Amino acid sequence: MGKRYAMLIDLRKCVGCHACTVACKSENNVPLGVFRSWVEEQEKGKFPNVSRLRLPRLCNQCENPPCVKVCPVKATYPLQDGEIIVNYDRCIGCGFCISACPYDARFINQERRTAEKCTYCNDRLAAGLQPACVNTCVSGARVFGDINDPNSEISKLIASKPTTVSKPELNTRPQTYYIGADEKALRPNLLEIIESGILEKAGGEK
């Protein structure tokens, strides 16, 4: 059996420093305003009973990726190790993958003028390094490895701890696992957005 790379993020250790966001931007030369990897933050509850929810997000490198299915020119495809890459010489920039991704992981790089996303720092992997966000994480919250190897750190953690993924109901079989993720953080709180009228405040009118 070959390798199957995946990432596990232990939110009990995440301090919300956004160092992963910065490391990713700098490593992959991501233009201003768009992100391959970012951290969403929310506040839950009312004072004095409040807590802070953090959810680092990146491409889930799905096993059943909707973006690969809809690409009209086969410019995006999974590698043998499981990471999904974009062939920048093939991409025509139609945006179908951006519309189809349930995790907002894709965007158009306006400088290269193609679709782009996290590739687990594919070039670093080839050089035997860890992805930049894993490498830089101050608290060691990010664990990256091969889930086909039962003795890897990530396999041991997934086997022994309760983990969750974002939107499992979509059958995308996402490969970013979270320990301690709040249900409210894993998907948008649409009903709450409606009830509290955040939609209007955020410019809901056209």
Place this chain on the structure above:
Amino acid sequence: MTTVNFFSINREIYWGLFIALYFFYTGMSAGSFILTSLGGVFGIEKYKKIAKTGVILAIVLLAFAPVHLIIHLAQPGRFLTLLYRINLTSPMSWGVYLLLLYPLVLIIYAWFLFRQDMVRGLDKGGFKASVYRFLLFGKTDMSEAAKENDRKKQKLFGTVGVPLALLVHGYTGFILGVVEARAIWYTPLMPFIFLMSAMVSGTGLFAIVLLLVEKFKFGKINEDIKLLIADIANLMKWFIFADAILMIVYFITLWYSGETSYAAAYYFLYKETGSFLGIEIGVGLLLPFIIVFSKKGRQSITAVVIASIMTIIGVLFMRINFVVGGQRIPLTNGQIPEFAVPGWEVGAIVAIAAAAVAVLAFIYSIMPMNRPGVEEKTAKTNSNAKEVAR
């Protein structure tokens, strides 16, 4: 338990007006072709006389529709890649070949439709005759056998054209319909909703274009065309009815579905009230339905034209609401993405529309639009009329 989002990223709505306008153009092309093929293909005699007007409209609209897509690409120069690198699981890939095949069949169909009239136009001389001579490729045979062959080929290519028209617009429904991430798009009804709104807007546009062509080519609107317009308005009534039923069924089930579907329905009904309920449903479906519901409304040319314009506006808003509105519902936590239309996009859309109108006007003015019983108004017939008057 309340939560407050206070850090996330801004997302861009990447599929904007260009995509909506593309759906709008292909829809009207398919709609007007299906309507005008009722004569030749389904044997409804009175629709035979408008087949020529309809097929030209369908071809020109379809020729301009993909221009929106190509401009919208981040790498417009790479659009040819679509032809040779095919992904069978991508509806966009299916569309590439439909968008080539459909106009090709329509052009062959149109050629057989126009052939005899072009041959008759040859002896008139001038620019038109030289265009006809070029288009005929030397096929000037006017024997009974050749005419019979024309009829057979019209029937054949028209019959192939109808399912192609259904597919060329049905597939655009799948472009949205296969995206599971977006609740408002992800429904098996989407191709049918798209097809029904295509019939509504195609009928509307065709009624207007038919009146204009009759007016400019023959100088007047004949009784038989007036009757036909009333008939088209009657069909429009049923298309609007079917479209509205699909919408109602869809929104009832959305309301009782999961969180994302409910939120999408809520967003459309309460946050996009003006453009969804107001323009798309009110102006686009309800008011025209009221107009064409009464026999009096159907028989008045003015009323039918007003109803037609309203359906076209309504369907345009439907395309924009579904394409853009579908992307405004957040997928991850954070704010609703802003939708801004850059000025150059509006300029490009207006320019494409103007070019389409110019090309349509040119083709209509140059092609022989004669139909049984009505002769084209030419310098010769005008002078004849003058002599008669004297």
